[in-house]
Amino acid sequence: MPVAAGESLDPARTRATILAAAEDLFYRGGLGLPVKELCAAVGASKETVYRHFGSKDGLIQAVVVSRSDRVIGKLTAAAEAGADPAARLAAIFADLVDWLAEPDYLGCAILNAATERSDIAGPLATTHLGRYHRLLTGIARDAGAADPTGLARQLLILIEGAIAVARHDPDPRATGLSAKDAALALLRASTESSGT
Amino acid sequence: MPVAAGESLDPARTRATILAAAEDLFYRGGLGLPVKELCAAVGASKETVYRHFGSKDGLIQAVVVSRSDRVIGKLTAAAEAGADPAARLAAIFADLVDWLAEPDYLGCAILNAATERSDIAGPLATTHLGRYHRLLTGIARDAGAADPTGLARQLLILIEGAIAVARHDPDPRATGLSAKDAALALLRASTESSGT
DNA sequence: GCGAGATGGTACCCATGGGTTCGATCTCGG
DNA sequence: CCGAGATCGAACCCATGGGTACCATCTCGC
Known part of the structure; x- marks a missing residue:
């Protein structure tokens, strides 16, 4: 389920989706989770993640x-x-x-x-x-x-x-x-x- | 201060030295500490560390x-x-x-x-x-x-x-x-x- | 003094993973 | 209907770091 597939293509919503998935995955598997896996789980591209959070550290914060x-x-x-x-x-x-x-x-x-x-x-x-x-x-x-x-x-x-x-x-x-x-x-x- | 410089070249002592240093460094900086840095801190070679503990996971354990x-x-x-x-x-x-x-x-x-x-x-x-x-x-x-x-x-x-x-x-x-x-x-x- | 085992140092191999770039596609406002 | 911005997907770059191999050296028991 890609972030923006037929949906509203709303940046704020995209950010929230990534944040929610990261919160869950980081909790279950630790902060060592590769960004690539987060992307796969949420159906987003790395570019999108880095555009919204700047860096993995920014995402963690x-x-x-x-x-x-x-x-x-x-x-x-x-x-x-x-x-x-x-x-x-x-x-x-x-x-x-x-x-x-x-x-x-x-x-x-x-x-x-x-x-x-x-x-x-x-x-x-x-x-x-x-x-x-x-x-x-x-x-x-x-x-x-x-x-x-x-x-x-x-x-x-x-x-x-x-x-x-x-x-x-x-x-x-x-x-x-x-x-x-x-x-x-x-x-x-x-x-x-x-x-x- | 290398592990076996002029000293007794005792494997058990070498192991204990590495273990003590790892305990300290892992505590202060987390388990992410590179083995290379542990080696530098204790004056041992990677080969010695891996001979005594098998793997980094073995060392952590x-x-x-x-x-x-x-x-x-x-x-x-x-x-x-x-x-x-x-x-x-x-x-x-x-x-x-x-x-x-x-x-x-x-x-x-x-x-x-x-x-x-x-x-x-x-x-x-x-x-x-x-x-x-x-x-x-x-x-x-x-x-x-x-x-x-x-x-x-x-x-x-x-x-x-x-x-x-x-x-x-x-x-x-x-x-x-x-x-x-x-x-x-x-x-x-x-x-x-x-x-x- | 001599051979076995332990060690240091270095170079090396390679998988992992953060971060970037680019082109194609899609959505939406004007 | 068209351009701006968002997104995906994939390729790419490169630093990091676990683990191995090799060799010279050192110590110790015999």
């Missing part, structure tokens, strides 16, 4: 940014769903558990990219984790935690830890549930000691 | 196995140092904090390798985390936790989470300390609810 935006967006939505902070946190961890248990789960795409290409993805990973931490801090603050940023740091550690461990775990669901239990226990402990 | 053995060994020693379980756990996390704060800290070499070459290092990472979990389970059991394997899973998540987050954190020490606090809190909670 675009992929990571896109991924981070989507993850944070989805997370923000999940965090706004529940009424009380505990429920919102539980919702976030429930989503996490489901994700970890997916058969083609392969860890955090952003941190994976940072490992493979720290020059490009390292700073993006820092930004990503910063956004993540800010989001969790909001929840911790709403819950009335004594030290919101500290609790948020612990929650972030639990999330990323579960993401890392589940990848090489025979029972990823159990790992996710353990993280969830720990998160709720820490939230409880943090709110008990201070005022409601 | 040997490096990861070596690293896992050393980490588990060091950890076992740290876990046997303290008297009571809480102290042993605190010692493990204290070491962790120091490690995370090192200037050239770059995350867990084994999980990094698994990200770059899951075909080789993936199974080794699973084994590594299994060993880690077993070790923590021992501590949790000694501490009288209600669910030793569950608590151990949480502790492992905290450790690996801190390792992952600290890598892209402007304040890695704070991240390590947060993980330590969380670990001790979870240990306390887990032992309070059951009998001493």
